[in-house]
């Protein structure tokens with residue numbers, strides 16, 4: 001299938017940008033600044049496009065709010081290496097984004113140290129430009145964006161003092177040259193940022209994504225989501241496994257099963273926007289918290305809808321909290337509007353969540369999970385034929401929900417699993 005790489009990068013960037021409560025859009029500001037420096041340094045259009053994408057995605061190795069907070073509040077942070085490594089690994093798993101991996105891998109390494117590492121010249125420069133933009137954003141986050149225009153000289157002095165040690169001297173010069181003007185800072189304010197970070201049309205690039213590539217791409221999103229909270233670790237991957245298994249047992253074509261798997265991987269993207277305290281609450285959610293939680297499947301929809309070619313997957317993913325009686329959310333679609341693939345993702349999501357340990361309860365045994373699905377079906381909310389199928393395949397579904405598929409035996413298992 002053909003997908004637009006620019007649309008994919010933007011969707012992934014929006015996903016990553018959901019992390020961080022007060023400091024949203026960090027990735028976009030870093031891309032905005034890095035590109036301005038690159039233009040000043042005379043980089044080619046191709047190099048700029050590469051840098052821009054890497055800058056948008058540079059924090060794809062982070063998803064806990066806590067880690068994000070350290071990253072945006074300290075100039076040099078001793079554990080910063082880890083998210084660089086994880087991010088680079090994630091990008092390397094999907095061929096069209098693999099060329100960005102080196103930039104992400106080294107985006108917290110001082111310029112002096114970078115000289116000693118065997119690295120392509122372009123990657124070295126891109127990594128340091130991202131580092132520079134990233135640290136400028138960390139420094140400005142400490143003072144609050146609105147104070148930029150008042151505090152820019154101080155920020156310039158701080159950055160200048162790291163020229164040659166942390167940062168490539170010419171990059172620092174580029175920053176000093178462009179940051180004297182108000183426009184540089186005002187352009188980063190939320191109101192203007194959106195229009196300033198659209199990928200220029202000549203940077204759009206159609207890329208052919210193989211079916212397995214689609215799963216690998218969705219796996220990057222899933223890993224970002226699943227890493228957010230220890231309580232939901234692997235939830236997206238295991239929902240995908242159960243959903244693909246059910247789809248196969250329903251007799252759907254292999255290609256459809258694979259797309260159902262992708263919907264499972266992507267279904268909870270919007271959870272990145274939900275505060276950790278709500279996701280990890282040991283008590284039942286109160287009305288306000290529950291209302292916050294009900295945003296997440298809409299957020300999934302709002303991110304995925306911009307990727308042409310993923311329309312069906314987007315629909316199956318964002319409908320996972322809909323119910324056949326029309327009482328679900330966010331669209332309140334009823335049985336007539338909900339197709340089999342959506343119903344499969346719904347059942348797989350509930351099944352996996354019940355089988356998994358959660359902060360408010362322990363993992364439920366198979367019969368108890370089935371009992372809850374049965375109640376839901378009898379209440380008119382879930383598909384009866386799917387609950388029957390789960391009953392017939394209960395042991396397999398349960399094992400897959402906790403451990404994932406066995407490579408040789410379970411249909412729909414992917415070679416790209418990690």
Ligand SMILES: [Fe+2]
Pocket residue numbers: 026058059071134
């Ligand atoms: Fe960052």
Ligand SMILES: [Fe+2]
Pocket residue numbers: 267268296297320321
């Ligand atoms: Fe969900």
Ligand SMILES: [Fe+2]
Pocket residue numbers: 235239267268349
């Ligand atoms: Fe879920």
